[in-house]
Amino acid sequence: MRTVSIILFILIGCSPELSGERSVEDDLGRILDVSPTIERIAPLAPSITELVFAAGAGSKVAGVSTVDDFPPSIDSLPKYNLIPMDFEAIVSLDLDLIIASEQVNTLKDADLFASVGLPVFFVVVNDLEDITQSIRNLGELLGTSMIASHRASELEDSLSLLQLRTADIKSKPDVLFLIEHTTLYAFGEGSYIHGMIDLAGGKSLTEDMSLRFPILTDEFVLTSKAEVIVGTFGDGFEISQLLEAHPTWDILPAVESGRVYNLNSDYYLGPGPRLVKGAWVLAEILHPEMMSNP
Amino acid sequence: MNRWTFLLVFIALISVFFSVSLGREVSVTDALQVLWYHASFGLGSPPDPIVDRIVWNLRFPRTLLAFIVGGGLAMIGAAMQTLVRNPLAEPYILGISGGATAGASLFYLGFLPPLFSKALSMPLAAFLGGLCAIIIVYSVAGSRGRISVSRLLLAGVAIASLMGALTSFITLSSPEPDRLRSVLFWLLGSFHLAQWSTLVWPTIAVSIGLVVLMILSRPLDGMLTGDESAHSLGVAVESMKRILIVLASLVTGSIVAASGAIGFVGLIVPHAVRSFTGVTHRKVIPASFIGGAVFMLWADVAARMILPNAQLPVGIVTALCGVPFFLILLHKKQHHFG
Numbered sequence: 001m002r003t004v005s006i007i008l009f010i011l012i013g014c015s016p017e018l019s020g021e022r023s024v025e026d027d028l029g030r031i032l033d034v035s036p037t038i039e040r041i042a043p044l045a046p047s048i049t050e051l052v053f054a055a056g057a058g059s060k061v062a063g064v065s066t067v068d069d070f071p072p073s074i075d076s077l078p079k080y081n082l083i084p085m086d087f088e089a090i091v092s093l094d095l096d097l098i099i100a101s102e103q104v105n106t107l108k109d110a111d112l113f114a115s116v117g118l119p120v121f122f123v124v125v126n127d128l129e130d131i132t133q134s135i136r137n138l139g140e141l142l143g144t145s146m147i148a149s150h151r152a153s154e155l156e157d158s159l160s161l162l163q164l165r166t167a168d169i170k171s172k173p174d175v176l177f178l179i180e181h182t183t184l185y186a187f188g189e190g191s192y193i194h195g196m197i198d199l200a201g202g203k204s205l206t207e208d209m210s211l212r213f214p215i216l217t218d219e220f221v222l223t224s225k226a227e228v229i230v231g232t233f234g235d236g237f238e239i240s241q242l243l244e245a246h247p248t249w250d251i252l253p254a255v256e257s258g259r260v261y262n263l264n265s266d267y268y269l270g271p272g273p274r275l276v277k278g279a280w281v282l283a284e285i286l287h288p289e290m291m292s293n294p
Numbered sequence: 295m296n297r298w299t300f301l302l303v304f305i306a307l308i309s310v311f312f313s314v315s316l317g318r319e320v321s322v323t324d325a326l327q328v329l330w331y332h333a334s335f336g337l338g339s340p341p342d343p344i345v346d347r348i349v350w351n352l353r354f355p356r357t358l359l360a361f362i363v364g365g366g367l368a369m370i371g372a373a374m375q376t377l378v379r380n381p382l383a384e385p386y387i388l389g390i391s392g393g394a395t396a397g398a399s400l401f402y403l404g405f406l407p408p409l410f411s412k413a414l415s416m417p418l419a420a421f422l423g424g425l426c427a428i429i430i431v432y433s434v435a436g437s438r439g440r441i442s443v444s445r446l447l448l449a450g451v452a453i454a455s456l457m458g459a460l461t462s463f464i465t466l467s468s469p470e471p472d473r474l475r476s477v478l479f480w481l482l483g484s485f486h487l488a489q490w491s492t493l494v495w496p497t498i499a500v501s502i503g504l505v506v507l508m509i510l511s512r513p514l515d516g517m518l519t520g521d522e523s524a525h526s527l528g529v530a531v532e533s534m535k536r537i538l539i540v541l542a543s544l545v546t547g548s549i550v551a552a553s554g555a556i557g558f559v560g561l562i563v564p565h566a567v568r569s570f571t572g573v574t575h576r577k578v579i580p581a582s583f584i585g586g587a588v589f590m591l592w593a594d595v596a597a598r599m600i601l602p603n604a605q606l607p608v609g610i611v612t613a614l615c616g617v618p619f620f621l622i623l624l625h626k627k628q629h630h631f632g
Binding site for chain 2: 083084179180182183184185188209210211214215216217218219220222223225245247248251
């Protein structure tokens, strides 16, 4: 048994040094052995692609998922399916590293990639601060820390400016953020969306919901007395569609005052750098007078 | 009205009242005030508009839909079990629900050409999907003017599988992935989209079903004895089979269109009811209707209240609560069928 342990120690414990690999820790606290110069990577979620590009490592992306659509330069890259995961297509890209999102991917996926010698680095984004931190981490991991740090600082400056603008707002309207307008999916406890609404000068009504993505009841919405309803309702949405699906909402303050807004899902549904832009758009919706002043 | 009927109707009324009154946002007295205000055509002080909307426009149509859907599924389940003379039969056995969900998914996830999708609504697409499935099953099962029950069952199960695969394919390769969440919720069965207008088609279909099944209760009793014996008892067996299939398609299609595919109610309620009523359809059909309705009402109350301010698909609750209850019943009671 002792001999086996020693052999295992030699094989596993020493191999990184022998092949020149380095150890890194991902956001889930997993220690990975990765190549010192990572040249080819594959992101496993659209928000991860955006973070990698923001970190200045876009040229290292060897392929993207079929649901990726940003930035436009990814159009010419090879595509792979995420649901169900097309392992063969991803492995055949001859990669050094895969970057996954804790929100989208599972550790089982990572195990499968590990079995063919591909390390998977998990990124966790729970709030706006995590985004700039992730950009910096990815820059360090991928050897583009200068660009990453610069971009992260830009985003932080933008967030600070927004915070300054909305800091003095006394009356924060009650905001209901819906992912859809028929079945009322919303963001629950622990989501980054509440921080965005707060930063934009509003108060999220679903902040304390115990589920990650609760399906709200019409009763809850009616009694919440939402002053503003925002949602990612899709192209061509009109307020009449909301009232058709939920006729009882006609007496909601948000509906009575016409404060129902359709948002661009790209700025809200994936925890990537474009959330910062999303927070600014929200602030302009919630406090148009304040935001129009320079 | 005998003792059992009286008891069932009483339980049904009490259940409707509690389903309308129970909830996190509105008290029982508030609910009573709203119900009285509407029942008396505006007598008394008008209720708070939010409370009024919650009770009268959300909970009441939702309660009635749950009542009709539960009753309809259980009643058709009882008839299907007699049609195929098999205790495993349920309203979805003929592939109707599979076809309906495939139709609704095709429509909702943007697979149909714009010309079709403009002319359709989700309920209509579901109904047409269910109709297509039953037409295929029916044409496979029939030969020389007779319907083979075993072929009907086998074709139904096969078509249900095919439609299930089709639905999975549609949902996985949808051109509108953002809408997937809604479809998944609907596929599991839910009354969350109930409005007064949603009630029209299921009410008409289930009422027709209930009346026809009550009229046919004696021939249905005859069918339990087998095709030959039923024939010798003067039952027009082949016509009965056709009527039951059309009725099942009509009722199930309209139910699935309104509330998605809610499993187990149509299977377990008729069995539970037979333990008390015996096998006579004059008793089994109305008792199944009320039993299914009451069961579904309480399942929906649970679906609304288990999670604070959020809801579960009711199909999950019917399976979670219904199946253990059914297993206990099977274990404890001498089971009657046919």
